Amino acid sequence: MAKLGYPFTLGVASGEPLPDGVILWTRLAPEPLHPTRPGGMPSRAMTVRWEVAEDEAFTRVVQSGAASAQPDWAHSVHVRVAGLAAGADYFYRFTLDDHVSPTGRTRTAPAGASTAPVRFGFVSCQRYEHGYFTALRHLAGERPDVILHLGDYIYEYGKPKNPGPGRYVRPLESEAECTTLGAYRNRYARYKMDADLQAAHAAAPWIALPDDHEVRDNWAGSLPGDGSSPAAFLKRRAAAFKAYYEHMPLRVRPSGPSLQNYRWRPYGRVAEFVVADARQYREGRDMLGAEQERWLVARLTGATARWKVLAQAVFFAQRKFPLEPPSTDAWDGFPDSRARILAHAPDGLVVVSGDVHNNWAGDLRADWDDPASKALGVEFVGTAVTSMPPATDGSAILAANPHLAFFDSHRGYVSCTASMDSFQADYRGVAFVDRPGAPVTTIASFQVKENKLQRIDL
Ligand SMILES: [Fe+2]
Numbered sequence: 232m233a234k235l236g237y238p239f240t241l242g243v244a245s246g247e248p249l250p251d252g253v254i255l256w257t258r259l260a261p262e263p264l265h266p267t268r269p270g271g272m273p274s275r276a277m278t279v280r281w282e283v284a285e286d287e288a289f290t291r292v293v294q295s296g297a298a299s300a301q302p303d304w305a306h307s308v309h310v311r312v313a314g315l316a317a318g319a320d321y322f323y324r325f326t327l328d329d330h331v332s333p334t335g336r337t338r339t340a341p342a343g344a345s346t347a348p349v350r351f352g353f354v355s356c357q358r359y360e361h362g363y364f365t366a367l368r369h370l371a372g373e374r375p376d377v378i379l380h381l382g383d384y385i386y387e388y389g390k391p392k393n394p395g396p397g398r399y400v401r402p403l404e405s406e407a408e409c410t411t412l413g414a415y416r417n418r419y420a421r422y423k424m425d426a427d428l429q430a431a432h433a434a435a436p437w438i439a440l441p442d443d444h445e446v447r448d449n450w451a452g453s454l455p456g457d458g459s460s461p462a463a464f465l466k467r468r469a470a471a472f473k474a475y476y477e478h479m480p481l482r483v484r485p486s487g488p489s490l491q492n493y494r495w496r497p498y499g500r501v502a503e504f505v506v507a508d509a510r511q512y513r514e515g516r517d518m519l520g521a522e523q524e525r526w527l528v529a530r531l532t533g534a535t536a537r538w539k540v541l542a543q544a545v546f547f548a549q550r551k552f553p554l555e556p557p558s559t560d561a562w563d564g565f566p567d568s569r570a571r572i573l574a575h576a577p578d579g580l581v582v583v584s585g586d587v588h589n590n591w592a593g594d595l596r597a598d599w600d601d602p603a604s605k606a607l608g609v610e611f612v613g614t615a616v617t618s619m620p621p622a623t624d625g626s627a628i629l630a631a632n633p634h635l636a637f638f639d640s641h642r643g644y645v646s647c648t649a650s651m652d653s654f655q656a657d658y659r660g661v662a663f664v665d666r667p668g669a670p671v672t673t674i675a676s677f678q679v680k681e682n683k684l685q686r687i688d689l
Contacts, residue, residue, distance in 0.1 A: 233327075233330065233652070235259075235261055235264065235330075235494065236271070237261060237262030237328055237330055237510055238259040238260060238261050238272075238306075238330055239257060239259075239271075239325065239327075239330060239331075239333065240256070240260050240261065240263050241258050241260050241263060241420060241423035241424065241429075241478070242257070242332075242423060242428075242429030242432055242433060242435070242564040243255070243256065243257045243323065243324065243332050243333055243334075243335040243429075243432065244256040244331055244335065244432035244435070244479070244480045245264060245323065245335055245432075245435075245436040245437070246362070246393050246436050246437040246438060246439065246479065246480030246481065246486060247436070247438065247480060247481065247650065248320070248337070248338065248339055248340040248375060248377055248436045248496065248564070249313075249339065249341055249484045249496075250317035250340045250341065250342050250343065250497075250562050251313050251314060251315055251316075251317065251339065252312045252313035252314065252315050252339065253311060253312055253315070253321075253337050253338075253339060253436050253480075254309055254311055254312070254428050254480040254481065254581050255308075255309075255310040255323050255335070255480065256307065256308065256309055256310075256432075256478075256479065256481055257279070257308050257325045257332055258270065258305060258307040258308065258423075258478065259272055259277060259300050259306035259327065259475065260305075260306070260420060261306075261611060263420040263421075263424055264404045264417055264420055264421065264651055265419075266417075267527070269302075269305045269306070269413065269416050269417075270305060270306055270416075270420070272302065272305075272306045273441040275511040276300060276301050276302065276534075277297055277299070277300045277306065277327065278297050278298070278300075278325050278327075279297065279298050279299075279300050279308050279326070280295065280297055280325065280326045280327070281285070281295060281296055281297075281298060281308075281310050281324070281325050281326075282294070282295040282323065282324055282326075283295070283312055283315070283321050283322070283323045283324065283563055283641050284321065284323070285319075285320075285321065285322075286315050286322065287322045287334060287336070287592075289324070289334075289624070290323065293315070294312060294314065294315075296310070296533050297405040300308050301506070304473075304476075304477055305416055305474075305546065306453075306476045307477040307478065308325065308482065309475075309481065309482075312484070312651075315339050316339065316513045316561070316650070317337055317339055317341055317342035317345070318338075318339060318340070318341035318342060318345055318347060318499070319337060319338065319342065319371070320337070320338050321336070321337050321338070321339070321428075322334050322335065322336055322363070323337060324336050326371045327512070328526055332469040333429070333433060333568065334427075334433070335433040335434075336374070336430075336433065336434055336435070337435070337436045338376050338377070338435065338436060340377075340496065340497065340498050340499075341347070341498055341499035341501075342495065342499060343407070343499060343500070344499065344500065345498075345499030345500060346499065346500050346501060346650075347431050347499065347501070348501065348648055348649065348650040349376055349498045349499070349501045349502045349648070349649045349650075350373075350375045350646070350647070350648050351375050351376055351377045351378065351379060351502075351646075351649075352367070352370045352373065352375045352378050352379070352435075352645065352646045352647070352648075352649070353378070353379040353380075353381055353425075353542070353583050353611075353613050353643050353644065353645050354367065354370065354378065354379070354380055354381070354585070354613060354616050354644045354645075355380065355381040355382050355383055355447075355542075355544070355584075355585025355613055355615065355616070355665055356381065356382070356383040356421070356585055356588055356615035356616060356617070356618040357384060357385075357387070357428070357613075357615070357616035357617050357618065358383070358386045358403055358444075358617050358619070359386070359401060359403060359422055359425070359487035359617070360394075360398065360399050360400060360402070360403055360613070360619040361397065361398060361422060361618050361619050362397070362401075362617035362619045362642070362663075362664025362665055362666065363398050363400070363401070363426035363427065363617070363663065363664055363665075363666065363667045363669075364428050364431075364616055364617060365427060365641060365652070365661050365667060365668065365669045366616045366617075366643045366644050366664075366671070367427045367428055367430065367431035367439035367509065367588045367616060367644070367657070368426075368427040368430050368431070368534075368560055368660050368677050369643075369644070369659060369661070369671040370431055370434075370644045370646070370659075371430040371431045371433070371434035371435075371446055371553075372434075373646055374434050374435060375434075375435050375464075375646065376435065376498075377435055377436050377437070377438060377496075377498075378431060378434075378435045378436070378437045378484070379437070379438050379439075379504070379583065380437055380438070380439040380440065380611065381438075381440055381442070381542060381543070381583065381584060381585035381586075382440055382441055382442025382443070382444070382445070382447060382477075382510075382585055382684075383442050383444040383445070383545050383585070383586070384422070384439065384441065384543040384585065384616075385415075385418050385419060385422055385443045385444065385445060385446070386407075386618070387408055387409040387410075387415070387418070387445075387446065387447055387471070388408055388444075388448075389402060389403070389405070389406050389407045389525040390402075390406035391410040394682050395571065397619060397638070397664075397665055398619060400619050400664070400666075403418070403421060403503040404417050404418065404420070404421040405417065405418075406608050407473075408647055410470075410488075411588050412450045412470040412473060412474060413469055414417075415470055415471050415473075415474035415475075415615075416474045416477065416478075417522075418474075419474055419475075419478040421479070423478060428650060431556060432480075433553065436480070437479075437480060438496055438504060438506060438542070439479050439480075440482070440492050440506055440508070440509070440542065440543070440544060440559055440588060440642075441472070441490070441492065442544035442545070442585070443456075443510060443544075443560075444512060445471055445472075445475050446466075446467065446468050446471040446472070448469065449472075449560050450464070450468070450490070450510070450511065451523070451560075452511065452512060452513040452539065453465060453488075454573075462562035465487075465516075465544055466488070468488040469485070469488040469529070470487035472489075472490040474619050475490070476490070479533045479588075489511070490511070490512065490611070491505055492506065492508040493507050493508045493523050493526065493527070494495075494506050494647050495530055498536070498649075499536070499538065500535070500536055500537065500651065501536055501537055501538065501649050501650060501651060502536050502537070502539075502540055502649045503530075503534050503535075503536040503539055503540065504540050504542055505527065505530045505531065505534070505539060505540065505541050505542065506542045506543070507519065507523065507527055507542070507545040508523065508543070509543045509544055509545055509562070510678060512546065513565075513602050516565060516567060517565065517566075517567075517570070518562065518565035518568035518569070519568060519570055524568065524571065524572070525536075526641070527541075528571070528572065528575045531540065531572070531575050531576065531577050531580070532575050534577050536579075537579055537649070537650075537651050537652075538581055538649045538654055538679075539577050539578045539579050539580050539581065540581050540582075540583060540649075541580065541581070541582045542583050542584075543563040543582070543583075543584055544584060544585055544586055545560065545562060545584055545585075545586045546558065546561040546563070546584055546586060546587055546591070546597055547562045547569065547582045547584055547610050547611060548562075548582075548594075548596075548599070548610050548632075548634060548635065549563060549566075549632065549634070550591075550628065550632055550635065551628070551631045551632055551683045552628060552630070552632050553624070553627045553630075556670065561586065561587075566667075569591075571609070573595060573597070573607050576595065576628075578682065579608070579654075579679075579682070580595065580607060580608030580609075580682065581608060581609055581610075581611065581654060581679060582595065582608065582609070582610040582611070583610075583611050583612075583613065583627060583645070583647075583664060584611075584612050584613070584682035585612065585613050585614075586612075587612060587621075587623075588614060588619065588620040588642075588673075589612075589618075589620050589622060589625070589638060589639065589640050589642070590609075590612065590613065590616055590624055590637065590638065590639040590641065590643075590645075590674065591609050591611075591635060591637060591638055592609070592610065592612065592635070592636055592637040592658075592662075592675075592677055593609065593610050593634050593637070593684065594606050594608075594609055594630070594634045594655070594683055594684055595608045595609060595610055595634035595637055595681050595682075596634045596635070596680075599632075599634060602634060605680045606681065606683040607682060608682050609679050609682065609683065609684050611645055611647075611656045611677070613644060613658075614639070614640070614641060614642050614643055614644075614645075614658075615642050615643040616642060616643075616644065616664075617642060617664045620640050620642075623638075623640070625638030625639070625640065626638070636669050636677075636686065637658075637675055637677070637684075637686070638682050639658060639660065639674050639675065641658075641660025641661065641662075642660065642661055642664050643658065643659045643660040643671065645653035645657065645658055645659070646659055653678060653679075654678060654679040655677070655687070656676065656677050656678075657673050657675075657676045658673065658675045658676070659672070660672055660674040661673070664667065673689060675689070676689060
């Protein structure tokens with residue numbers, strides 16, 4: 232049998248940190264963009280070895296084992312490592328025959344009693360053809376404890392007929408829109424070959440949440456968003472979620488068109504990440520579905536950590552536009568769902584979101600139209616890694632929404648540090664994305680004081 236080419240072309244990743252373990256990920260793909268055989272792999276299972284060590288040179292290996300890479304799952308590998316120490320750095324790698332993967336650094340969640348500060352970054356909206364993932368490289372350099380990805384990890388679109396300036400900076404693997412499993416797989420492979428994206432995965436564990444473009448623009452519940460029927464769309468959603476799982480360090484597999492995205496990740500006494508899925512269970516005027524909403528309210532009211540970080544994809548606060556109606560794809564389209572959640576807002580509520588390709592920050596108000604009403608927490612909306620921002624009149628929107636305090640149109644990421652007595656968010660921006668090598672600067676920094684934003688003078 233012909234010898235397999237280098238199989239670790241898509242890098243390595245880790246995710247879903249618990250105090251005693253993480254998920255380790257890789258996928259075998261010697262020819263990542265092969266048009267018919269996923270990854271250019273033979274259609275049989277292969278055994279991959281993995282190692283976890285305390286040091287980057289692998290002189291103190293603490294665990295190792297073998298995992299089967301199955302053709303049905305595009306030869307992806309998801310290793311569930313347990314029995315590690317809490318709040319500790321580890322290094323991991325995979326081997327297959329003589330081939331050794333790049334080394335990843337990961338970190339377990341802290342123990343339940345830990346009061347050590349928690350450093351995390353959050354990102355969203357990385358449209359490959361719109362630019363270079365330089366922001367992810369800078370985030371990797373910060374080596375946060377954990378990285379949250381809030382959706383639009385890929386975009387399903389094909390090449391536009393006449394792409395405007397900055398809209399087709401680097402070529403996709405195919406000019407067609409993704410609708411099939413094979414097409415989604417190769418779209419992920421295209422993204423995963425990016426060295427900056429690989430660096431961000433190799434730097435820290437991720438907690439990832441899909442939004443609409445992992446499947447299709449503006450889908451909601453069982454509806455594709457283009458007026459067509461749910462039956463064909465649910466097949467497409469199943470293919471899209473399967474490809475998402477095959478490329479992400481997740482704990483659970485999708486089941487047909489369903490993927491369990493809402494989950495709770497405690498980080499000691501300092502922070503709890505409550506991840507909500509504001510896409511899959513939408514129905515009518517209901518954003519989360521009854522079951523998830525019950526779960527979320529119980530998580531928020533039962534939370535004991537200092538900061539309750541509600542991680543979800545779309546703009547949460549009210550956002551009035553001077554000339555247009557509010558977005559029906561964000562929480563403004565689901566005001567009753569939002570009000571029911573805010574009725575249970577715990578002290579220390581911090582909502583983090585993405586989707587809109589601009590930076591925003593604001594207070595969450597008991598009555599949006601009364602700036603003197605009670606502050607119920609804050610929201611930090613992170614910009615895109617690369618996706619082109621829409622034309623947005625930031626100052627007019629700020630004027631129409633007194634609870635919103637900050638607008639900025641850089642692309643980049645948000646870096647947060649939570650401790651027992653403070654929460655700080657630093658908005659990092661890159662100067663350009665249409666070529667590699669942009670420097671990063673801190674655009675603005677905020678702290679949370681008494682459930683309200685406070686800008687820090689830089
Ligand atoms: Fe997006």
